[in-house]
Amino acid sequence: MKPLTKNLWRNIRDSLGRFIAIVIIIMLGVLLFVGVKATGPALKDSLNTTVKADHLADSQLLATTGVSKAQVKAAESVSGVQAEAVKFKYVIGGRASDVVALYGYQKGTTINRLHLTSGQLPMQANQIVLDTAAKKSGYQLGQTYTFTSGSKLARRTLKISGFADSPAYIEDTSRGSANIGDGTVRYFAYIPASQMKMPVASQLNIRFPALQTRDTFSNRYKDAVATKMKLVKQRVKAQGEKDLRAAVYANIVKTATAKAQAQLAASGMPAAAVAAAADQAIKPQLSTFQQQATVTARKQLSTSLTWQTREDLPGFGDYGGSADRIAAIANVFPVFFFLVAALITFTTVSRMVEEARAQIGTFKALGYGKWAIARNYLAYAALAGLLGGIIGVFAGNLSIPRTVLSLYKNYIPLQQVVSLQWPLIALSLLLALIATLGAAAIVVRNELTEKPAALMRPRAPKSAKRILLERITPLWSRLSFNQKVSYRNLFRYKSRLVMSILGIAGGTALILTGFGIKDSITATGVQQYGDVIHYQAIVRLADGKKPAAARDILAKSKAYRSAGTVSGAVAKLSAKGHSLSDVNLFAPANGNDLEPYVSLRSTASNRKLTLPRHGIVITSKLAKALNVTTGDTLKVATTNGQSKRFTIKGIAKNYVGHFGYLSNTAYHQLAGNSAKPNTLLVRLQPQSSKQNDRLAKQLLNHHAIVGISFTTTAKKTLSNMSGMLDPIVLIFILLSAVLSFVVLYNLNNINVSERIRELSTIKVLGFFDREVTMYISRESIVLTVIGIVFGYLLGNLLTAYILYQAETEAVVFPLTISIVGYLTATLLMLAFTGVVTWLTHRRLQRVDMVEALKSNE
Structure with a gap:
């Protein structure tokens, strides 16, 4: 074995702790980077594979008028369509x-x-x-x-x-x-x-076999389905109208014929001639009957057909949203995590090469070339980077996505599909090599520019300078000798100070962010149904029914507190080339105030908003989607066909859904003066799900009410959303804690290694072991406290950015980090500092002072 190769393995053996630390830091960075980035695609791929195997419909039609065999054939007449009618x-x-x-x-x-x-x-x-x-x-x-x-x-x-x-x-x-x-x-x-007494099917399932290889959540898939469905809808609707028109026409003719026959029979016409005479009598009206049948068929069909896509299926949209949120988080958190790991690795490798100055000088003096010497240290760094990267790649792909999939217990068993993300793997390994090999290359290049004699002598220690604290004489004079030394050393080694603060701040921020993601998603429901919405149920009235009847039923419930009468509608809002459908409109039956059922607060000033007489108040996410602000004009079009332009008079805080609020006057300008209140906002005492179900059953059995929804359902959806992210958040916190410990341990080791002669000197001068430990650990404690404070700020910024990335079309996540998050991050960092201090103390007790102080001359 060549001398340089032997030296490489000897370096690894002699600095095994540092080598393992580099491997672990790189492994953790790559593991989280690859693992979390692969989780979003794994969730989608697993569901895609599962629904593909079970032939899930791409779209479906629910028809109260029924689905005929002719409509099934009409759907299948479109190229690439598979259709089945179901009762x-x-x-x-x-x-x-x-x-x-x-x-x-x-x-x-x-x-x-x-x-x-x-x-x-x-x-x-x-x-x-x-x-x-x-x-x-x-x-x-x-x-x-x-x-x-x-x-x-x-x-x-x-x-x-x-x-x-x-x-x-x-x-x-x-x-x-x-x-x-x-x-x-x-x-x-x-x-x-055969056991269902239904003359025809009521549901039509549509599937496009050619689209099953596409991601069901992708825009490419959705656009392809929309294009196909446009033609399918046209043909199915046309056939349905034809079938219904024929049935309606036959019914009109039958009714008219019976009426004519009755009239002719009453006039005394012989019974044998009545039928023929009746047919002749209605003959001039047949054209009118055809027109009536066409109008009636179209009207009935427009209200009886409901088309759905996969996104409308229960749980489907939430699953896709959860995968997208994890993907959005993966664009930020693991990247920041990896940057912290890479930064510390860069520092560690740099220090490792700088410590080998004498060795590099010796090799140069012996006549070895620059490349041969550099290769020794580049191989060390590359080996650590590749080893940590490869372990991290496979550990990340094998553990995190599968762990998350196995914890999705609210969903049907999925066929787990976790593919290797090769571009991502290549990028992570490249970054790992930049952090290790890049650092070694930069430092070795600088070292090799010096002469062998200069390299074989240790660097002159940095001279101490007066610090700002010394100028504050009353305070400086009260500090002990050890304290003065510690504070001077803090600023003497500025690069170590910066790296320590960044490392500790990064670890604190990562732990804090993990809690912040969880707390903020949970806070969405708390703030929406605590600060904004104060009703517990929405009751929809049947057409033309008065609210009094529904109130009478509600009043029988012990949980009933009050009910506000409002006019409600679903509308499409458009402005500046943007539009958004399914916006809920509410207007009080009297006046311009929705209190105590809804609190409208301005996003800009938090002041209470009063509904304008001739304008509209919209919610914040809606304003962002339409790219509008106060003073802009938008078009409001209801599902009933009414439309009007309103000026935006206010933008209100809101966290879930899209809402528009109008005064009673403004609503009548939109819907007409004949529009009647059709909704009750109901405030209830807290009650169980069974009590809610019992109340709903009583209400729906009454002819005046067509629907009821409880806010507890929306709260449960938000809770599930938070619960689905729990595995990811837990992984973030655990890995962030491990990284923080390794970072602290590594930085402390570097500090001790750099100053081993200084520490041996004060030990020789008679300092006790505990004093020697505190001599250096006092600096670590101060840097830890400073790093934690900076970590609070960095954690809030990082959490805010992740939440911004994770927002959905209709949900806003308010930045919220509980005191538990701050306490956990702080206590963990302090505990890690304590453990590292104890390990340092054990190491300093075993220092060979003679070896450390001997001259290199």
Whole structure:
């Protein structure tokens, strides 16, 4: 083995602690960088693979007028379309009178395939397959299940033959809503289609086989589906209108013929001639009847067809949003984490080469070339960087994405797909080599410019200078000798001071950010339903019904406090080339104040906003989406066809959803003076989910009410959103803590190594071990405190930027970091400093003073 190669392995052996520290720091940086960046794609790839295997529909049509065989053929007439009609309706059944999404099972179904978790499919007339989520209600295989008489089924009592998952219901905490029972769908069920007394199917599932290789959450996929669906909708609607027009026309003709026959019979015409005469009498009206049938068919069809995409399915949008938020966080947090790791590694490698000055000088004196000498240290750095990078790459890909996927317990079992992100891996290894190899190259190049004689002598120690604190005589004179030395040394080694503060501040900021992400997402619901919205339920009234009837039902509940009458509508808002649909409009039935149900506060001044007589107040996220501000004009168009332009009079704080608020006067300018209040904002005492369900059931059984929604549902969605990020946040905090400890340990080791002669000198002069330790640790404690303070600021900035990146179209995350986050970050850093101080103390007790103080001359 060549001398330089031997020297390389000897260097690694003699500085094994430093070598391992470099490997660990690089490994942690790469592990988090690669692992978190790979988690977002892994979540999407896993769901894509799962729904592809189960042939999830790309779009579906719900039709109250039914789906004919001709409409199925019309859909399939579009190139690349696979269509299936399914019998579907909401019914009430089970021990607790649950609302159930009931489907008719047909053998050979290829779209939305059921995935059995136990039992068998409903092949016999008396069998039923329940949603796996129904197991939580105590249902088991072999038990009987009964539907209510209003379900209109051929057989109401069936035997549970199996439990299954469906790709249309990927999350087990939400199954959608209905306008029967308590309004909340609890689970789905499948029975043989022959047992459902429905003349035609009510749902049409559409699938595009050619698009199944695309990411279902990508714009490319969504645009392709929208393009295809435009033609599918046209043909299905045209065929539906044709079918309905024929049925309506036949009904009009039949009614007119019967009326004509009755009139002719009453006039005394012989019975044999009545039929022919009646046909002749209505003949001139047939053209009018055709027009009436066309108008009626179009009107009925426009209100009976509801198209949905995958994003409208329960839980689908939340899953995609969660993956996007993790991807957004991955663009910031791991990058910052890696930068901290790279910075410390750069410093460590630089110090390592600088310490080898005498060795480099010796090799130069022996006649070795610059490249041969440099290769020794470059190999050391490259080996540490590559080893840490490779371990980090595989550990990151194998651990973090799979851990997160396994913790998504609210979702159906997913086929875990974690692909190696080769561009990301290449980038992380490149950065790892820049931090190690780059640092070694820079320092070695500088060292090799010096003469061998200069290199073999140690650098002259930096001279001490007066510091600002010395000029404050009353304070400086009260400090002890050791304290004065420590403060002078702090500013004597400025590069170490900066690196220590940056390292500690970075570690503190990373831990703080982990808590901040969690706290801020949780705070979204708290502030939305504490500071902005004060009602607990929204009750929708039937057309033409007065609020008094609904109030009478509500008043019977012990939880009822009050109800505010408002006019509500859903609208599309447009301005400056931007538009946003599904915006909720609210206007008080009287006056211009929504208190005590909604608090409107200005985003600029936090002052209370009063609804303007002739303008509109919109929420902050809506203003941002439309790129408008106070004083701009926007167009408001309701789903009923009314539209008007309003001037924006205020922008209100809001954290979830898009809202527009109008005064009673302004609303009537939009909807017309005939518009009546149609909504109640209800304030309730705190009550359980079962009590909410009971109240909803009572309200929906009343003819005056068509729908009710509780804010607890939205709160639960936000809670799930926060819960889905818990694994990632926990990983952030744990790895940040480990990195912080390694950084502190490494910086302290560098400090001791650089000043070993100084420390040995004061030890020879009679300082006790504890005094020697405090001589150097006092500086570490001061730097730790300063670093923690800077870490608070850096943590807030980093959290704010991540939250900005993680915002969704309708959700704003307010910057919130709890006192627990600050305390945890602070205590961890202080604890790490304490452990490192103890390790330093043990090391200084074993220092060989003779070896450290011997001359290199």
